[in-house]
Amino acid sequence: MLVKYDDTVQRNPHILTAEVDDEVVMMSADQGQYFGLSAVGVDIWNLAERPIQVSEVIGRLCQDYDVSIEKCEADTLPFLNEMIAAGLMEIVE
Numbered sequence: 001m002l003v004k005y006d007d008t009v010q011r012n013p014h015i016l017t018a019e020v021d022d023e024v025v026m027m028s029a030d031q032g033q034y035f036g037l038s039a040v041g042v043d044i045w046n047l048a049e050r051p052i053q054v055s056e057v058i059g060r061l062c063q064d065y066d067v068s069i070e071k072c073e074a075d076t077l078p079f080l081n082e083m084i085a086a087g088l089m090e091i092v093e
Helices: 040-047 054-065 069-085
Strands: 008-011 016-020 023-028 033-038 089-092
Touching: 008 054, 008 069, 023 040, 033 040, 040 054, 040 069, 054 069, 069 089
Parallel strands: none
Antiparallel strands: 008 089, 016 023, 023 033
Protein backbone atom coordinates (compact mmCIF):
# COMPACT_ATOMS: atom_id res chain seq x y z
CA MET A 1 0.00 0.00 0.00
CA LEU A 2 1.40 3.37 -0.96
CA VAL A 3 0.85 6.34 1.31
CA LYS A 4 -1.02 9.25 -0.22
CA TYR A 5 -1.07 12.97 0.50
CA ASP A 6 -4.43 12.78 2.28
CA ASP A 7 -3.66 9.66 4.37
CA THR A 8 -3.16 9.82 8.12
CA VAL A 9 -0.07 8.14 9.53
CA GLN A 10 1.23 7.34 12.97
CA ARG A 11 4.35 5.70 14.24
CA ASN A 12 3.97 2.13 15.41
CA PRO A 13 3.58 2.33 19.20
CA HIS A 14 5.24 -1.08 19.64
CA ILE A 15 8.61 0.10 18.31
CA LEU A 16 11.25 0.63 20.97
CA THR A 17 13.09 3.94 20.53
CA ALA A 18 16.00 5.81 22.06
CA GLU A 19 17.53 9.18 21.27
CA VAL A 20 21.29 9.10 20.74
CA ASP A 21 22.82 12.52 20.09
CA ASP A 22 20.77 13.94 17.19
CA GLU A 23 19.49 10.56 16.02
CA VAL A 24 16.67 8.22 16.92
CA VAL A 25 17.49 4.52 17.11
CA MET A 26 14.59 2.10 16.87
CA MET A 27 14.20 -1.61 17.37
CA SER A 28 11.45 -3.79 16.06
CA ALA A 29 11.10 -6.65 18.53
CA ASP A 30 8.89 -8.51 16.03
CA GLN A 31 11.49 -8.32 13.27
CA GLY A 32 14.60 -8.29 15.48
CA GLN A 33 15.98 -5.39 13.44
CA TYR A 34 17.47 -2.04 14.34
CA PHE A 35 16.78 1.17 12.43
CA GLY A 36 18.24 4.65 12.72
CA LEU A 37 16.98 8.08 11.73
CA SER A 38 18.71 11.41 11.60
CA ALA A 39 17.82 15.01 10.72
CA VAL A 40 14.53 15.23 8.81
CA GLY A 41 13.67 11.60 9.55
CA VAL A 42 13.71 12.39 13.27
CA ASP A 43 11.39 15.35 12.68
CA ILE A 44 8.95 13.17 10.75
CA TRP A 45 9.12 10.51 13.47
CA ASN A 46 8.37 13.10 16.15
CA LEU A 47 5.47 14.57 14.16
CA ALA A 48 3.94 11.11 13.83
CA GLU A 49 3.85 10.45 17.58
CA ARG A 50 0.09 10.96 17.25
CA PRO A 51 -1.98 10.46 14.10
CA ILE A 52 -1.16 13.18 11.59
CA GLN A 53 -2.22 13.73 8.00
CA VAL A 54 0.60 13.40 5.46
CA SER A 55 -0.29 16.81 4.04
CA GLU A 56 0.30 18.34 7.49
CA VAL A 57 3.68 16.61 7.81
CA ILE A 58 4.69 18.01 4.42
CA GLY A 59 3.40 21.48 5.32
CA ARG A 60 5.36 21.52 8.58
CA LEU A 61 8.54 20.33 6.87
CA CYS A 62 8.16 22.99 4.17
CA GLN A 63 7.98 25.66 6.86
CA ASP A 64 10.84 24.27 8.94
CA TYR A 65 13.20 23.63 6.02
CA ASP A 66 12.13 26.31 3.51
CA VAL A 67 11.60 23.79 0.73
CA SER A 68 8.96 23.66 -2.00
CA ILE A 69 5.91 21.44 -1.56
CA GLU A 70 6.84 19.49 -4.70
CA LYS A 71 10.37 18.72 -3.46
CA CYS A 72 9.16 17.90 0.04
CA GLU A 73 6.44 15.59 -1.28
CA ALA A 74 8.92 13.87 -3.60
CA ASP A 75 11.21 13.14 -0.63
CA THR A 76 8.65 12.53 2.12
CA LEU A 77 6.25 10.10 0.44
CA PRO A 78 8.97 7.50 -0.39
CA PHE A 79 10.37 7.87 3.14
CA LEU A 80 6.95 7.23 4.67
CA ASN A 81 6.43 4.25 2.37
CA GLU A 82 9.74 2.77 3.54
CA MET A 83 8.77 3.34 7.18
CA ILE A 84 5.40 1.66 6.62
CA ALA A 85 6.95 -1.27 4.75
CA ALA A 86 9.39 -1.77 7.65
CA GLY A 87 6.51 -1.76 10.14
CA LEU A 88 7.76 1.39 11.88
CA MET A 89 4.75 3.51 10.90
CA GLU A 90 1.23 2.73 9.85
CA ILE A 91 -1.63 4.30 7.96
CA VAL A 92 -4.53 4.88 10.34
CA GLU A 93 -8.21 5.56 9.73
